[in-house]
Amino acid sequence: MYGLEIAGVIQPADGSTQEPLTVLNVSRRRFLKQTALGAGSVFVLGVFSGCRADNLAAWPDRAEPMGSLEDAGFRPNVFVGLNDAGDVFIVCSRSEMGQGIRSSVPAIIADEMGADWDRCHILQATGHPRFGNQNTDGSRSIRNHFDDWRRAGATAREMLLAAAAQQWETDTESCSMGVHEVTHADGRTLGFGELAVTAATLSAPNAPTFRPRSEWRYIGTDIDGRDNKAFVTGSATFGIDVQVEGMRHAAIMRSPVFGGKVASVDDTAARAVPGVLDVVRLNDHSMPPAFQALGGVAVIAENTWAAFKGRDALQVTWERSPHQDWSTEAQRAAMDAAVQAAGTPVRNEGDVEAAAGQQVVEATYHVAMLPHASMEPPTATAWVRPDGTCEVWAPSQAPQTARGSVAGALGVDPEAVTVHVTFLGGGFGRKSKPDYCIEAALLSKAVGAPVKVTWSREDDLRHDYYHPPSAQYMRAALGEDGKPLSWLHRSSFPPIGSTFANGVSGPGAGDLRSGVSNMPYVIPNVRVETSEAFAHQRIGWLRSVYNIHHGFSVNAFVAELAHAAGADARDYLLDLIGPDRELNDLFPRPPVLDTARLKGVIRRAADEAGWGRTLPEGHGMGIAGHFSFSSYVAHVVDASVEDGAIKVHRVDCAVDCGTAVNLDRIRSQMEGATVFGLTIALKDGIEAVDGRVTTGNFDTYRLLSLAETPDTHVHIMDSELPSGGVGEPGVPPLAPALAGAILQATGRPVRSLPIRLA
């Protein structure tokens, strides 16, 4: 197993300093001048030292032995290395949680560089600003950094071409890039390994040119999963699998009611559990909670089981919390009341009150509070050494945030903290928050040994950064032609801002942009309002965030309007979206919704599903389309209701994510998003009474099963436009498409998620 350790002096990327770097612990081989890429690039100078054999959180790279990065003499930037044996090392700076980024990023770099995929070794970056943005969240990896990685590869390619020209004493025009070799016009070749030493002496080009698409070998194909073998043989190291010499195991009892502070602790029984070593009280968190550790009482033990048992044996009493009387039912009633009254307008065109139509349709939509429930619960291992340095091994979506937060909690400089990123056993937004890393660091400091904190499933479901529960009221007046003359939409939910600031009393204007205030329909009178809602837990972002409830309400309501108008749901939706145009007024900043692309995915999904065909008795078909994270996704769902049970037979999903990098992972993300959306639609929400979350495990938060998974057909639109996100945008349209199918099958609207048919 190998890891990536970075040492040495880091220079800014502004090109102001070009001295050779100081290298701290590289014991052998040449060490060559590093040059920065052009100003404004995300790359900064960095020097790789050797891979440490004791870095247990590192990545296995297929089953093959891998050279040390010490041997990579040519390192044009922090993402690429090449040694004189021709091994290419590619650093993945984004976290792998199932989206296949450790295949997609290297494929982009390899394509631009001209490297042979099978000779590339993938290394995982630790959390450090030298790697640019590492926050693997917001479906941003490809859509924001595609060109950065192309530049990393293109820099290497141009330097290799220049090196070949130098070795052949010719000009670069006579040299062309082959696969892992440079070819001379006269047919001679030099392999990458033969060029590494010369290339390492050259300056990096300021503005390398990108290869034309016609030269891509990997981008736009089904790129093989680099880590499949590690996953199917059990050798992949997830956060929960980290083992460090002398490590202790910790389980924490946190306040069952959010905001509760420890009143008293009786740890007699806990300490009597065999294997329990210590009991450590953590400081209570302050408000707002932000990324702080939640506090509570930790049991330190020889193994996880003893830690869990010890924790269960703790007798802790808690002070009364301001959230003691919270229940999901009361919260829903409060939001219901809020959306029945006028809210604060964030969009107002025409006069929704004056627009009297033939028919008024109104509906109140609810989506339950939702957990992330990644199969791997939050977990982290930390080792605070006597000299004050700290190493963390964690399944982190945001290792730089983790690094800064751990440093802050320990009161040390971030440079003293190294965060190694393991495989993530699912993330969905939960693992962007570093609270569990802080817990491990504080406990390691307290006991003077490496500590692994493992959250139980109950800990995870009861102390999450939840997707907010919501209520939305919608009303439309339909004209004689059945089209809406007015559209009123009020949305109430405790926003994520409540996790980071006190006194937040409902969504702000920005919180309603995800599909509500910028819904793309042509309607003369529109009013959108925010309504009050208060948080009683930490609220966070969950796969597609507010698009979950907004994509649901907006699309489900359109299906209801079509139904009321006696129109075809697809035609009605396309008609409402109206002519081809970019909605620059509703999207002040890019990405801007392009109605032609939205209609494109809706039509494609409908066509592929055979929209309009005669359905078996009891079946219905529903359709929905949504724009989020720069991508357009439409779902068509074929479902039936028999004896009160919903069965989903087939799902067609069309996605326009611009330039497609990894076709296989786009398909798999859409398949996964379909299952995620069906879980939201058909299973459970988080339930709470007396301030406590009662949902505890997969019996009360059920996941969709294999037998319930419909045949899912994913259709990827051909496009050369800039890449959009893929991880999240597949979630929002699924539930409303299912709602539309149930409406068609039964004549009854679906207004709550999870769906509970009366």
Add this chain to the structure above:
Amino acid sequence: MPTYTLTVNGQAHTVEAEPDMPLLWVLRDLIGLTGTKYACGSAYCGACAVHVNGSAQRSCVAAISALDGADVTTIEGLSEDGTHPLQLAWNEVNVPQCGFCQAGQIMHAAAWMKDNPNPTAEEVDQNQSSNLCRCGTYQRIREAILLAAEKGA
């Protein structure tokens, strides 16, 4: 603390453990085999599936006291080199997303397929639905099991 002897992937191990310690934690924390995963601890998800004397068991609820002398196979021991037909099929179909549930999925499937090496799609649904995957790889799991069956699991 009592001691127990187990054979894990063909190798004998003697461990000192509390009698109620689940096999899951014996494997992970005492023996150091972390391919078997914890995800629920209560027999709901199958992430911790291993073979005990040839049949699939949820190791998170299997107390070590009842397993003295047992013959245990974990994902690390399913094949020498990752070439069990299910492992190959999983790779071919690109099943894993995050990968966390997949060891349990494969171990569970490998056990029931011993009795039913040529399942229909419906039988796959019946037999494999007890194993949960939050990433939603089910469609590909179904496909990979059928592929492995075709190639002779």
